[in-house]
Amino acid sequence: MALSLTINGTTHNVDVEPETPLLWVIRDEVGLTGTKYGCGAARCGSCTVHVDGQPAKSCQLQAASVVGKKITTIEGLSPDGNHPVQVAWREVGVPQCGYCQSGQIMSAAALLARTRNPSENEIEQAMSDNLCRCGTYLRIKAGIRRAAQLGV
Amino acid sequence: MNAINVSRRFFIQSTLAAGGGLMLGFHLPTSAEAAYTDAKPWKTPEKGIEVNAWLVLDTDGTVTIRVPHTEMGQGGMTSVALMIAEELDVEWTKVRAVFADPNRHLRNGKEYKVMSTHGSQLVALQHPHLMQAGASARERLKEAAAQAWGVKRADVTAKQGVLTAGAKSAAYAEFAAAAAKVVLDQEPAIKKDPSKWWLLGTGAMRLDIPAKTDGSAQYAIDTKVPGMVYAAVKASPVPWGKLKSFNADAIKNRPGVIAVHELRAVAGKRGQPDLQDAVAVVATSWWKAKTALDMLPVEWDFGDAANTSSKLYSETAKKALGEKGEMSKEDPKALEVIAASQKVVTADYERPFETHARMEPINATVHVQDDRVDVWSPTQDQSAAVLLVADQLGIDPKNVYAHPMFLGGGFGGNGGGGTGVTRQAAELSKRLKKPVKVLWTREEDVAQDKQRPMSAARLSAAIGPKGLPEAIFTRALWFSQDKQNQIGPATADYGIRNMPYNIPLRHHERHNLDTHIPSSTHRAPGANQTGFITEVFVDEMARAGGWDPLEWRFEMLKDKADWMLVLNTLKEKAGYRTDLPKGQGMGVAAVECHGTIAAACATVSVTRRGVLRVEKIVVVADPGHCINPHAAKEQMEGATCYELGHAWLGGLNIEGGRIVNTNFDTYNLLRMELMPEVETHLALSGGTKWGGMGEPAGPPVPPAVANAIFAATGKRIRSTPFKSHDLSWA
Ligand code: FES
Ligand code: FES
Numbered sequence: 066m067a068l069s070l071t072i073n074g075t076t077h078n079v080d081v082e083p084e085t086p087l088l089w090v091i092r093d094e095v096g097l098t099g100t101k102y103g104c105g106a107a108r109c110g111s112c113t114v115h116v117d118g119q120p121a122k123s124c125q126l127q128a129a130s131v132v133g134k135k136i137t138t139i140e141g142l143s144p145d146g147n148h149p150v151q152v153a154w155r156e157v158g159v160p161q162c163g164y165c166q167s168g169q170i171m172s173a174a175a176l177l178a179r180t181r182n183p184s185e186n187e188i189e190q191a192m193s194d195n196l197c198r199c200g201t202y203l204r205i206k207a208g209i210r211r212a213a214q215l216g217v
Numbered sequence: 218m219n220a221i222n223v224s225r226r227f228f229i230q231s232t233l234a235a236g237g238g239l240m241l242g243f244h245l246p247t248s249a250e251a252a253y254t255d256a257k258p259w260k261t262p263e264k265g266i267e268v269n270a271w272l273v274l275d276t277d278g279t280v281t282i283r284v285p286h287t288e289m290g291q292g293g294m295t296s297v298a299l300m301i302a303e304e305l306d307v308e309w310t311k312v313r314a315v316f317a318d319p320n321r322h323l324r325n326g327k328e329y330k331v332m333s334t335h336g337s338q339l340v341a342l343q344h345p346h347l348m349q350a351g352a353s354a355r356e357r358l359k360e361a362a363a364q365a366w367g368v369k370r371a372d373v374t375a376k377q378g379v380l381t382a383g384a385k386s387a388a389y390a391e392f393a394a395a396a397a398k399v400v401l402d403q404e405p406a407i408k409k410d411p412s413k414w415w416l417l418g419t420g421a422m423r424l425d426i427p428a429k430t431d432g433s434a435q436y437a438i439d440t441k442v443p444g445m446v447y448a449a450v451k452a453s454p455v456p457w458g459k460l461k462s463f464n465a466d467a468i469k470n471r472p473g474v475i476a477v478h479e480l481r482a483v484a485g486k487r488g489q490p491d492l493q494d495a496v497a498v499v500a501t502s503w504w505k506a507k508t509a510l511d512m513l514p515v516e517w518d519f520g521d522a523a524n525t526s527s528k529l530y531s532e533t534a535k536k537a538l539g540e541k542g543e544m545s546k547e548d549p550k551a552l553e554v555i556a557a558s559q560k561v562v563t564a565d566y567e568r569p570f571e572t573h574a575r576m577e578p579i580n581a582t583v584h585v586q587d588d589r590v591d592v593w594s595p596t597q598d599q600s601a602a603v604l605l606v607a608d609q610l611g612i613d614p615k616n617v618y619a620h621p622m623f624l625g626g627g628f629g630g631n632g633g634g635g636t637g638v639t640r641q642a643a644e645l646s647k648r649l650k651k652p653v654k655v656l657w658t659r660e661e662d663v664a665q666d667k668q669r670p671m672s673a674a675r676l677s678a679a680i681g682p683k684g685l686p687e688a689i690f691t692r693a694l695w696f697s698q699d700k701q702n703q704i705g706p707a708t709a710d711y712g713i714r715n716m717p718y719n720i721p722l723r724h725h726e727r728h729n730l731d732t733h734i735p736s737s738t739h740r741a742p743g744a745n746q747t748g749f750i751t752e753v754f755v756d757e758m759a760r761a762g763g764w765d766p767l768e769w770r771f772e773m774l775k776d777k778a779d780w781m782l783v784l785n786t787l788k789e790k791a792g793y794r795t796d797l798p799k800g801q802g803m804g805v806a807a808v809e810c811h812g813t814i815a816a817a818c819a820t821v822s823v824t825r826r827g828v829l830r831v832e833k834i835v836v837v838a839d840p841g842h843c844i845n846p847h848a849a850k851e852q853m854e855g856a857t858c859y860e861l862g863h864a865w866l867g868g869l870n871i872e873g874g875r876i877v878n879t880n881f882d883t884y885n886l887l888r889m890e891l892m893p894e895v896e897t898h899l900a901l902s903g904g905t906k907w908g909g910m911g912e913p914a915g916p917p918v919p920p921a922v923a924n925a926i927f928a929a930t931g932k933r934i935r936s937t938p939f940k941s942h943d944l945s946w947a
Contacts, residue, residue, distance in 0.1 A: 068580075073298075081502075082472060082488060082505075085504050086504065089502065093504070097858050098435070098439035099431070100442075100654075101576070101577070102438070102578065102741055103467075103578070103659065104659045104880055104881050106880050106882055108881035108885075109576070109659075109791055111576060139431060140431070140433075142547070143430075146430065146431040148655060154426075154430045155422075155426055155427055157428055158249040158422050158428065158847060158851075160290070160424055160429035160578070161290030161627045161851060161855060162289050162575070162576075162623070162624060162627075163290065163429030163434050163623060164436060164576035164577045164624050164625030165576050165625075166429050166430065167432050169641065170430065173923050179229070181600075188889075189889050189890040191907070192519075193890050193941065194888075195889070196886065196888060197576070197858075197889075197899035198574060198576045198626050198859065199290045199626060199858075199859075200854055200855035200857065200858025200887070201488070201851075201855070201858070202858065202888075202889040203854060204851075205889065206889070
C-alpha cells in the first residue's frame with residue numbers, strides 16, 4: 066500500500082503494509098539508519114523519534130498511523146548536527162558504543178523542549194525507557210544539564 | 218579546513234589533571250575541529266602516501282591511522298591512534314582514524330599482528346607493536362630527510378608533523394614516499410616511560426564521538442547493498458534441538474516472501490555450536506521476513522534438554538557442591554585444620570547464566586559473488602569473520618573481504634556470538650546468489666547467544682585465634698560446554714583458586730559440569746562470577762573473626778604493594794565508615810583480572826520494606842599505566858553499570874530447556890533511575906605493569922553492594938539477582 070510520510074521535512078512515498086512499524090520504514094525503506102532497532106518491544110528507546118514534536122518509539126507506531134504527521138529522526142534534529150543536545154553530547158563525550166545514543170539524544174531533546182531546566186527527577190523519568198548497555202547514564206545526565214545551559 | 222574552522226582553531230589548555238599530570242584539553246571540540254573519524258570508517262582513504270601498514274600521510278597534513286581493532290565503545294579506535302600518534306609526533310587534530318583491512322591482514326601473513334579485540338588487551342598487550350609502528354615511521358621520515366638534506370639522521374628533529382634540520386624544514390608528507398623505502402639497521406625503541414609522553418595519558422576525547430551524535434556512525438546492522446534481501450531466522454529455542462519439519466507453503470504467499478530455507482547445525486571449536494539447526498525466511502524487507510517467520514509452522518525435536526530448567530540446574534549445582542571435584546589442589550593439612558577448628562565459616566554461593574545483550578542485535582550481511590565475497594559483521598575479530606565465511610563457503614579466504622563497522626557493544630560476546638549469524642548470512646547468500654542481511658530479533662539474540670556460564674561454589678575457612686583464616690577449602694563449579702579453552706575450566710574458578718590473600722593452607726577443587734546452553738567469554742570471564750563469590754566470603758570470614766572487612770584486607774595483603782596502593786586509595790577516596798544507621802551501609806570488595814586490580818566501595822540504603830537503593834560506588838583501579846584517562850573512566854563507569862545490572866536485576870531463566878526471559882521487559886537491566894553515583898580513580902603503580910581497563914572494574918561491584926546490603930540490614934546475599942531476595946528488615 067502506498068503511504069506518504071513526512072520525515073525531516075521531506076515527503077517520502079513508500080509502498081509498505083499499513084501496519085509496518087515506522088522504525089522499519091525509516092530504516093529500510095527511506096534509508097535513514099540513525100534510528101536503531103534494539104528490542105521491538107518499547108523497552109529500550111533506541112528507536113525514539115519525534116512525532117509532531119513528541120518523543121515516540123518508532124517500533125510501536127504503525128506507518129499508517131503517522132501519515133500527515135511531522136516525523137523527525139536524529140538526522141533531522143538539526144541541519145548541521147549542532148542542536149544544543151548534540152553539542153553538549155560532544156563536549157561531555159557521552160557515547161560509548163553509540164548504538165543507543167540516537168534514541169537518548171531524541172528523548173533528551175524532547176524533554177528539554179518541554180522543560181527548559183529539568184530536575185534530576187524529571188530527567189530520570191523522561192529517560193527511563195532509554196536503555197544503555199554501555200552504562201553512559203551519568204554522562205547523559207551531565208549532557209542534558211549542559212544542553213540546558215546552552216539553551217534549547 | 219575552511220575559513221570558519223581556521224578562525225575557530227581551538228587552543229590547547231594546560232591544566233593539572235586529576236593524577237597530577239599535565240592535561241592537554243581541547244576546548245569545545247566539534248566534529249570539524251577535533252581529530253576525527255569517518256561515519257563509515259572502513260572506507261579506504263583515497264589520498265596520501267602509505268608509510269607503513271598503519272599509516273598514510275597526506276600533503277594537506279592529514280595523518281590517517283589504520284586501526285586493526287574493533288571499536289565497540291571501549292575507545293579502542295582512539296587508543297590505537299593515540300599510541301601511534303605519540304611516537305610519530307604529529308598534531309592530534311590532524312589525525313584521522315579508519316579501520317584496517319582484514320583481507321590485507323590475512324593476505325600479508327597477519328600484517329597487523331592481531332586484529333582480535335578481546336580480553337582488555339588492546340593497550341595492555343598490543344602497545345609495543347602499535348607504538349613501534351609510529352616510532353619506526355618517524356625514524357624513517359627523519360632518515361629520508363637526512364639523506365635528502367645531506368645531514369645525519371640525529372640532526373633531524375621530527376615534531377608535530379614537521380621535520381627540521383638547521384634552517385631546513387619540511388612537512389612529514391613530503392618525505393612519506395621516500396620514508397616508505399628506507400631500511401633501518403635497527404628499529405627505534407619506544408617510549409615506555411610515561412614522563413616522556415606528550416599525548417598519551419593526557420585524556421583525549423574519543424574520535425568516534427561526533428559520528429555518534431548525529432546518526433551517521435555506521436554499524437553492521439545499517440549495511441545496505443544494492444539488490445540486498447533480508448532474512449529473519451529462528452534457531453531451535455532449545456539449544457541443539459533438531460529441526461524436524463516446517464510448512465513453507467503456509468507463508469509463501471505472504472507479502473514480500475522470496476524463499477524459506479533450512480539451515481543445518483555446524484559444529485564449532487571446543488564443543489560449541491557455530492550454527493544451530495534453524496529456519497530462515499528471506500523477503501524483500503526484514504519486517505516482511507520477520508512477520509512471515511512468526512507465522513511459519515515449525516516442528517522441533519528438542520531431545521532431553523527440554524527437561525532442564527533453572528531449578529534443575531540449581532539442584533544439580535547444590536548436589537555437586539557436596540561431591541569431590543574433578544580437579545583438586547589437594548592439601549590434606551588444610552582439611553585437617555578445618556575439621557579440628559573451633560570456628561569454621563562455611564557458605565555456598567550461586568550465580569545464574571547471564572547474556573550479553575549488546576544494544577545492537579546480532580546481524581550480518583554477506584554478498585557472495587563469483588570472484589569475491591563481502592562481509593559486514595559486528596564481530597570483535599574481523600579477520601576471524603573472513604576465515605569463518607571462507608570456511609562456511611569452502612573457499613579461499615583471500616577472496617573474502619570483511620568491512621569493519623562500529624559495534625553496538627561487544628562485552629566479549631561478539632567473537633563467539635557473532636559466528637552463527639555470519640555463517641547463516643554466508644550460506645543464504647550463496648544459495649540465493651544475492652546479498653543477504655540476516656538480523657536476529659532481540660528475542661533470538663538472547664535465546665541464541667553463547668551465555669556467561671552459571672556458577673556456584675562452596676567455601677569453608679577455619680578462623681584462628683587472631684580472627685584470621687588459617688586454612689581454606691574451596692570447591693567451585695560452573696556449567697560450560699567448553700572443556701578446554703578460556704571459557705572452560707581455566708576460568709571456572711579463576712579468582713577462587715588464586716585468591717590473593719595470605720591464607721596459609723588451601724585446598725581447592727572444581728567441577729566443570731555439562732550443559733546444553735552454549736557458553737562464551739563475557740566481559741571479565743570468570744572474575745565476573747567468582748569475584749562475587751570470593752569477596753562476599755571475605756566479608757563473612759572477616760566479620761566472623763571480629764575484623765572490619767576493609768582492615769582484614771589490609772592485614773591479609775600487607776606484603777603486596779599494588780593491592781595496598783589500590784586499597785589505600787579506596788579507603789581515602791570513599792570515606793569508608795561502619796557507623797551508619799541501620800538501613801544504610803558501606804561494603805568493599807577487590808578483584809584482580811586482566812592484569813588490573815580493581816576495588817569498589819558501595820554505599821547503599823535499604824528501606825524497612827526492603828527497597829534497595831545503591832547510592833554511590835567508588836571504584837579504584839590499577840592498570841599500571843593508562844594511555845587515555847577519559848576512556849579508562851568511561852570503562853570504569855560502564856563496567857560498574859554493567860555488572861551491577863546483572864547482579865541486581867539479571868539472571869536468565871530456563872524453563873523447558875529454553876531461555877524464557879529474552880527481551881528487556883523480562884531481562885530488565887540497569888536504567889538511569891537506578892544508576893548510582895560513580896566516582897572513579899586510577900592508582901597507577903607503573904613499572905612493568907600494563908593491565909587492561911575494559912573489564913576489571915566490573916567484578917568488585919556486585920560483592921561490594923552485597924556486602925553493603927549486609928552492613929545495612931544484616932541480610933547476607935549469597936546469590937544473584939539481588940531483586941529475588943527479601944531485603945526487608947525490622
Ligand atoms: S526498538 Fe523500539 S523501544 Fe526498543
Ligand atoms: S552507548 Fe552503547 S548502549 Fe549506550
